[in-house]
Amino acid sequence: MSRALRPLAYGVWAALLALPLMGPLRAALLGGVVLVMTLAFLGARALSRRPLGSALRQQAAGLGRAIRQQAAAIPRPLLAGLVGAGLLLFPHVASRYHIDVATLVGIYVVLALGLNVVVGLAGLLDLGYVAFYAVGAYAFAILGTRAEVSFWAALPIGAILAAIFGILLGIPVLRLRGDYLAIVTLGFGEMIRITLNNWDAFTNGPNGILNIPRPSVLGFALRDPMYHYYLILGLGLFTVWVIGRLNNSWVGRAWIAMREDELAAEAMGINVMRMKLLAFAMGATWAGFAGVFFASKQTFISPESFTFFESVIILSMVVFGGMGSIPGVILGAAILVILPEVMREFAFYRMLLFGGAMVLMMVLRPQGLLPNPRRKVELHPGEERLGAAA
Amino acid sequence: MLLQQLINGLTLGSVYALIALGYTMVYGIIELINFAHGEIYMIGAYMGIVALAAAAALGLSEVSAALTLLGVFGAAMLYCGAYGVTMERVAYRPLRQAPRLSPLISALGMSIFLQNYVMLAQGARDKAFPALIGGGFEVGPARVTAIQLFIMATSLLLMFLLHTFVRRTRLGKAMRATAQDRRMAALVGINVDQIISVTFLIGSLLAGAAGVMVALYYGLVNFFIGYVAGIKAFTAAVLGGIGNIPGAMLGGLLLGLIESFGAGYISAEYKDVFAFAILVLVLIFRPAGLLGEQVPQRA
Numbered sequence: 001m002s003r004a005l006r007p008l009a010y011g012v013w014a015a016l017l018a019l020p021l022m023g024p025l026r027a028a029l030l031g032g033v034v035l036v037m038t039l040a041f042l043g044a045r046a047l048s049r050r051p052l053g054s055a056l057r058q059q060a061a062g063l064g065r066a067i068r069q070q071a072a073a074i075p076r077p078l079l080a081g082l083v084g085a086g087l088l089l090f091p092h093v094a095s096r097y098h099i100d101v102a103t104l105v106g107i108y109v110v111l112a113l114g115l116n117v118v119v120g121l122a123g124l125l126d127l128g129y130v131a132f133y134a135v136g137a138y139a140f141a142i143l144g145t146r147a148e149v150s151f152w153a154a155l156p157i158g159a160i161l162a163a164i165f166g167i168l169l170g171i172p173v174l175r176l177r178g179d180y181l182a183i184v185t186l187g188f189g190e191m192i193r194i195t196l197n198n199w200d201a202f203t204n205g206p207n208g209i210l211n212i213p214r215p216s217v218l219g220f221a222l223r224d225p226m227y228h229y230y231l232i233l234g235l236g237l238f239t240v241w242v243i244g245r246l247n248n249s250w251v252g253r254a255w256i257a258m259r260e261d262e263l264a265a266e267a268m269g270i271n272v273m274r275m276k277l278l279a280f281a282m283g284a285t286w287a288g289f290a291g292v293f294f295a296s297k298q299t300f301i302s303p304e305s306f307t308f309f310e311s312v313i314i315l316s317m318v319v320f321g322g323m324g325s326i327p328g329v330i331l332g333a334a335i336l337v338i339l340p341e342v343m344r345e346f347a348f349y350r351m352l353l354f355g356g357a358m359v360l361m362m363v364l365r366p367q368g369l370l371p372n373p374r375r376k377v378e379l380h381p382g383e384e385r386l387g388a389a390a
Numbered sequence: 391m392l393l394q395q396l397i398n399g400l401t402l403g404s405v406y407a408l409i410a411l412g413y414t415m416v417y418g419i420i421e422l423i424n425f426a427h428g429e430i431y432m433i434g435a436y437m438g439i440v441a442l443a444a445a446a447a448l449g450l451s452e453v454s455a456a457l458t459l460l461g462v463f464g465a466a467m468l469y470c471g472a473y474g475v476t477m478e479r480v481a482y483r484p485l486r487q488a489p490r491l492s493p494l495i496s497a498l499g500m501s502i503f504l505q506n507y508v509m510l511a512q513g514a515r516d517k518a519f520p521a522l523i524g525g526g527f528e529v530g531p532a533r534v535t536a537i538q539l540f541i542m543a544t545s546l547l548l549m550f551l552l553h554t555f556v557r558r559t560r561l562g563k564a565m566r567a568t569a570q571d572r573r574m575a576a577l578v579g580i581n582v583d584q585i586i587s588v589t590f591l592i593g594s595l596l597a598g599a600a601g602v603m604v605a606l607y608y609g610l611v612n613f614f615i616g617y618v619a620g621i622k623a624f625t626a627a628v629l630g631g632i633g634n635i636p637g638a639m640l641g642g643l644l645l646g647l648i649e650s651f652g653a654g655y656i657s658a659e660y661k662d663v664f665a666f667a668i669l670v671l672v673l674i675f676r677p678a679g680l681l682g683e684q685v686p687q688r689a
Contacts, residue, residue, distance in 0.1 A: 363480075
């Protein structure tokens with residue numbers, strides 16, 4: 001088949017595939033979309049190969065470098081101060097709705113950073129991460145409504161409980177390889193959700209738990225969304241700080257070594273079993289924190305908030321942003337929370353676009369939007385053309 | 391009760407076995423858990439509905455019920471095959487050289503995409519699948535419906551065909567060679583990309599058939615049936631030993647029985663937990679599965 005006809009062939013093929021399910025009109029529309037997208041993609045690629053295209057690209061790269069240099073010239077403390085002031089002042093200028101969205105971003109930043117420890121640093125694909133979030137949330141929901149444990153006491157309790165569950169999950173799966181691990185973690189997440197849904201006496205089943213207390217300071221309940229925003233901001237900054245420190249410590253380096261080559265890491269004296277358990281526990285801890293906060297902010301939780309798709313969304317944030325990169329993961333979380341809010345009218349297409357974007361991202365830019373700079377200098381034997389049979 | 395659970399379990403198990411075959415074959419060749427495989431099965435069920443409606447519109451269903459059934463199965467399987475091959479081309483082939491996590495995430499994305507695509511195209515509500523096969527008979531205290539017999543017989547036939555194909559034909563031989571060592575197979579002149587496509591095609595054909603059969607059995611179809619069925623079929627594949635074709639058949643039947651007995655004797659609410667619990671137990675105590683060889687860990 002000639003190259004020029006290829007986009008047309010793709011379009012026709014897509015339309016034919018969709019025909020029985022979508023009917024002729026929508027199938028033709030889909031075919032057209034595929035045709036245009038293929039054309040645009042091929043056009044962009046052809047252009048970037050031409051002298052003009054590559055010159056343009058060099059210009060763009062030069063511009064990017066210049067901007068980065070300019071940005072680097074601004075003193076770091078000044079930059080941090082500006083961003084900090086912006087974050088602090090934000091709730092005073094924003095509407096209630098915007099504060100709520102920002103709070104949601106905060107929750108997902110904490111969750112995504114926690115998952116980033118497991119997936120991005122240690123390279124263990126965890127598809128049941130939401131289970132730890134549920135553990136944290138239910139821990140506070142049950143303790144807060146029955147034992148009158150305060151939010152502040154529940155925060156560490158939820159985190160420790162989640163970490164224990166992380167280790168409980170970690171022990172049996174230590175010997176499993178990447179994809180087996182993914183399935184078992186998925187099963188684990190589902191088992192937790194099904195249990196929450198059916199254990200009526202303890203979790204009140206599908207009806208969920210109502211009237212979870214709000215956080216309070218000296219007996220004064222923090223009702224205003226602004227307080228929630230500040231709370232999650234603090235929690236988020238704490239997460240960023242701890243994970244940043246971890247990332248650059250020997251623990252982080254050991255995780256990355258393990259991710260790249262488990263055998264070699266073990267040969268270098270890394271206790272792989274212990275590091276894996278630590279990664280699971282560390283990752284789960286943040287989900288526990290986020291869970292306690294979520295329960296307290298919502299004052300109502302039910303198993304519906306902790307489905308497999310929640311795990312997938314958190315994973316997408318890590319993948320979009322760039323696995324193992326803290327700024328990337330924050331960006332990923334912010335984009336994936338804010339975008340669906342902006343595109344309310346496309347709500348139906350949200351998950352469709354999510355799925356499609358995940359595939360496209362893996363094919364076109366597997367390193368994410370803001371990849372970890374360290375990745376560039378790492379060895380990737382799997383990317384050699386021949387040696388990738390395994 | 392015992393006999394009835396046995397019959398229900400075998401019916402369910404043969405469907406799981408058919409789906410599990412797709413997982414196991416793909417894993418055997420490219421070591422990828424094709425998360426989207428359950429979605430192919432779901433598409434098969436929808437295609438069955440569409441094909442049935444088309445058959446009714448063409449007047450075929452009044453001519454011969456058997457011919458209609460054959461046509462519905464054929465159309466659904468063919469379409470599923472096309473979806474499977476396309477999926478491999480779009481989402482997995484570009485990632486052949488990528489790190490291991492990438493195709494897995496891509497597969498996850500594909501699964502979400504297909505699920506929502508069908509939901510948008512066909513609506514979120516349950517769709518009814520007309521009962522084509524009625525009747526049944528009593529065996530002692532238990533009742534075997536004609537549909538159950540049909541499902542078991544068709545699954546057996548398809549599995550037999552697959553087994554013969556893999557054992558006796560040149561293409562089957564090439565598939566086995568590719569599964570053993572992809573590079574070596576390429577060196578002796580096997581078109582590996584083509585073999586991978588064929589593998590996806592066959593797996594999807596079987597999943598399509600399974601989809602139509604389940605739709606016939608339960609009479610209802612929904613866009614999220616692929617998720618749970620996919621997980622269970624994967625469990626079946628692991629139970630039997632992933633990469634091992636007879637293992638997938640055995641694993642499927644066993645899982646069907648376990649689930650049926652578990653739901654009947656222990657608790658129906660926790661029915662889905664059994665599959666996951668078995669999966670975890672197998673992976674911990676016998677990661678190679680029942681029929682799998684104990685292979686050394688590959689990096």
